Amino acid sequence: DGHAWQRALRAQFPIVTGHPELAYLDSAATAQKPRAVLYAVQSYLTTSNANAARGTYTWANRTTELVERTRERVARFLGDPRPESSAVHFTGGTTEGLRTVARDWLPGFLRDGDEIVVPDADHQANIAPWREAQRLLAREGVRIRLVPMPYQSGSGDYDHRVLAERASARTRFVATTHVHHVYGGDMNVRRIREAVGPEAVICLDAAQSVGHLPFSVAELDVDFVVFSGHKALALPGSGAVWARQARGPAFVPGGWSGTPNTVGIVSLEAALDWLEGAGLDRIERWTADLATRLTEGLRRLDAYEILGCPLSLAADTAVQRRLGIVTLRHRAIDSGDLGFILFSHGFMVRSDHHCQGDAGEKTGSVRVSLHVYNTVEEIDRLLSVLASLP
Numbered sequence: 001d002g003h004a005w006q007r008a009l010r011a012q013f014p015i016v017t018g019h020p021e022l023a024y025l026d027s028a029a030t031a032q033k034p035r036a037v038l039y040a041v042q043s044y045l046t047t048s049n050a051n052a053a054r055g056t057y058t059w060a061n062r063t064t065e066l067v068e069r070t071r072e073r074v075a076r077f078l079g080d081p082r083p084e085s086s087a088v089h090f091t092g093g094t095t096e097g098l099r100t101v102a103r104d105w106l107p108g109f110l111r112d113g114d115e116i117v118v119p120d121a122d123h124q125a126n127i128a129p130w131r132e133a134q135r136l137l138a139r140e141g142v143r144i145r146l147v148p149m150p151y152q153s154g155s156g157d158y159d160h161r162v163l164a165e166r167a168s169a170r171t172r173f174v175a176t177t178h179v180h181h182v183y184g185g186d187m188n189v190r191r192i193r194e195a196v197g198p199e200a201v202i203c204l205d206a207a208q209s210v211g212h213l214p215f216s217v218a219e220l221d222v223d224f225v226v227f228s229g230h231k232a233l234a235l236p237g238s239g240a241v242w243a244r245q246a247r248g249p250a251f252v253p254g255g256w257s258g259t260p261n262t263v264g265i266v267s268l269e270a271a272l273d274w275l276e277g278a279g280l281d282r283i284e285r286w287t288a289d290l291a292t293r294l295t296e297g298l299r300r301l302d303a304y305e306i307l308g309c310p311l312s313l314a315a316d317t318a319v320q321r322r323l324g325i326v327t328l329r330h331r332a333i334d335s336g337d338l339g340f341i342l343f344s345h346g347f348m349v350r351s352d353h354h355c356q357g358d359a360g361e362k363t364g365s366v367r368v369s370l371h372v373y374n375t376v377e378e379i380d381r382l383l384s385v386l387a388s389l390p
């Protein structure tokens with residue numbers, strides 16, 4: 001049976017197997033944790049808990065080693081071929097990570113008259129910090145022009161043609177998302193690189209891609225990768241910024257002047273090990289197949305509209321990979337109400353505006369987001385409930 005491996009993986013999530021009457025379809029908000037992560041945290045706290053400090057006793061040394069080892073673990077997980085020349089900084093999540101790049105690094109990189117590209121319908125976490133940096137620099141007399149990166153209506157991808165038209169030699173920094181948290185598509189980072197040229201720094205919001213697909217910073221040709229541990233099966237309050245250090249001034253990772261979130265780091269190491277053991281290519285295929293099944297089912301139901309990229313790949317060359325996020329709207333039922341109706345049938349989904357920026361969707365929607373523990377049966381059951389609504 002081709003699904004046996006998935007059943008074996010699903011069985012490792014106690015909260016999922018403990019609630020067979022419920023279907024957790026909100027992994028883009030936060031993911032559930034496999035037993036290996038829970039055990040790693042318990043094991044650390046019962047054998048080695050101490051503050052990181054080089055020197056005099058075993059527990060503290062183990063903690064120091066853990067932090068250093070996990071920096072390298074993160075870099076290798078992201079497909080970094082030279083972890084020794086990049087930097088990994090631990091954060092509480094993507095929001096904090098993006099803010100850290102915007103506050104601590106960006107001002108030292110930009111010069112008067114530079115331009116930064118900021119997507120206008122991304123998650124707010126990937127919009128606000130760059131605007132804030134622009135405002136703070138303006139107070140010091142450094143004028144930065146903001147180049148809005150628009151979406152191609154209906155596609156769920158950025159409009160690369162418009163970006164190419166707007167970009168200039170002064171475009172030195174680009175904030176982009178890897179996988180969009182509402183539209184579910186892979187945002188074609190290579191095409192952004194083509195539009196802005198080889199000198200620009202690209203900072204990737206990888207909140208929805210780390211833990212969902214095989215990652216390769218080398219292939220993506222990006223300079224920063226920012227993600228949340230809790231969406232990648234680790235504990236809340238964990239996350240990291242990876243910095244390549246090839247363009248612009250060095251990004252100096254903090255951490256030793258205060259107490260690091262050791263249990264978060266322990267959980268992150270365990271989660272990345274678990275994900276690699278499970279196989280990221282298989283995880284990607286599994287969730288993409290479930291999303292395809294859901295999308296195809298929804299297409300047969302006239303009452304629903306699907307947001308973002310239509311599944312079948314456009315005739316256009318912009319072939320977009322779709323991952324495990326499907327966002328929909330019922331033509332007559334308010335999305336908040338639809339969320340409640342679905343929960344009355346045991347489905348946990350997200351229904352609101354999903355923290356999108358000003359150019360985002362004006363009407364709320366219901367987001368179904370998947371991880372490796374979700375099943376074909378859950379999707380089919382969801383489709384039959386959706387089909388039963390007028």
Ligand code: PMP
Pocket residue numbers: 028029092093094095096123125126177179180181205207208228
């Ligand atoms: N960016 C994207 C694309 C996201 O989906 C999210 C989480 N919804 C964030 C940033 C913020 O992540 P966190 O809440 O972990 O800081």
